[in-house]
Amino acid sequence: MDWPFFALRLTFGEVVLRGVTDSDLSRLAELYPDDCEQDPSAERFTGLDPVRDRARRFVQGFWRNRGTWSPASWCLDLVVEVDGELVGLQSLEGDDFPLLRTTDSGSWLATHARGRGTATTMRTAALGLAFGPLGAVAAISSARTDNAASLAVSRRLGYADNGVSLTDTPTGVTRLQHLRLTRERWLADGHDVRISGADPCLPWFGLESS
Numbered sequence: 364m365d366w367p368f369f370a371l372r373l374t375f376g377e378v379v380l381r382g383v384t385d386s387d388l389s390r391l392a393e394l395y396p397d398d399c400e401q402d403p404s405a406e407r408f409t410g411l412d413p414v415r416d417r418a419r420r421f422v423q424g425f426w427r428n429r430g431t432w433s434p435a436s437w438c439l440d441l442v443v444e445v446d447g448e449l450v451g452l453q454s455l456e457g458d459d460f461p462l463l464r465t466t467d468s469g470s471w472l473a474t475h476a477r478g479r480g481t482a483t484t485m486r487t488a489a490l491g492l493a494f495g496p497l498g499a500v501a502a503i504s505s506a507r508t509d510n511a512a513s514l515a516v517s518r519r520l521g522y523a524d525n526g527v528s529l530t531d532t533p534t535g536v537t538r539l540q541h542l543r544l545t546r547e548r549w550l551a552d553g554h555d556v557r558i559s560g561a562d563p564c565l566p567w568f569g570l571e572s573s
């Protein structure tokens with residue numbers, strides 16, 4: 364199948380990121396943590412019980428991201444493996460990437476895999492693709508102001524605070540902290556992310572493969 368992300372591998376420290384396949388979905392759904400917020404405006408299927416409906420929205424999200432992929436707007440879903448064990452998800456997103464050269468990201472870890480520094484390692488691996496083969500000029504991120512772990516990962520990697528906005532969530536209006544990491548800061552820190560299988564992916568981002 365001509366979907367090059369299945370062969371993409373990003374390795375940093377003990378973490379390997381690779382494109383999500385359909386055979387990963389059952390395990391990912393089992394690990395999907397309760398504290399991961401979904402889009403509050405996403406459609407509910409009233410005939411499904413809420414737990415199955417949440418899992419349905421979760422799994423459909425992967426197929427949606429593949430089905431709607433365009434260089435103008437994409438979301439790359441990557442499985443996070445530590446010692447060959449699947450422990451979470453790291454995604455990288457871009458809008459108008461060939462023009463703006465800016466990536467956003469999202470992630471979660473299974474609850475048993477938290478508190479070991481893996482979140483920072485997996486974000487670093489994803490940024491290796493963004494600032495390496497994709498040639499990003501900046502990476503952005505945002506998190507609720509009370510999401511201390513997510514904000515700590517960004518700040519540790521050199522993202523600078525970039526303003527606060529208000530957003531509607533299932534638990535009410537909340538404050539969102541925005542952050543931005545520049546290419547210069549990333550290069551100055553010199554992260555050595557090992558990358559294989561990126562070249563065939565470049566046209567998917569609107570870039571020329573070499």
Ligand SMILES: CC(C)(COP(=O)(O)OP(=O)(O)OC[C@H]1O[C@@H](n2cnc3c(N)ncnc32)[C@H](O)[C@@H]1OP(=O)(O)O)[C@@H](O)C(=O)NCCC(=O)NCCS
Pocket residue numbers: 396398399400469470471472473476477478479480481482483505506507510511512513515516519
């Ligand atoms: C966000 C998430 C991936 C982080 O994973 P984690 O394993 O807890 O993160 P780490 O152990 O790598 O810790 C990251 C940093 O946060 C810090 N941290 C964690 N919890 C903290 C807390 N309650 N207060 C202050 N700092 C905290 C850690 O000390 C660490 O900082 P350091 O590297 O400078 O020491 C995980 O909490 C998760 O899956 N959350 C649910 C989904 C989510 O919120 N995703 C992000 C949405 S934007």
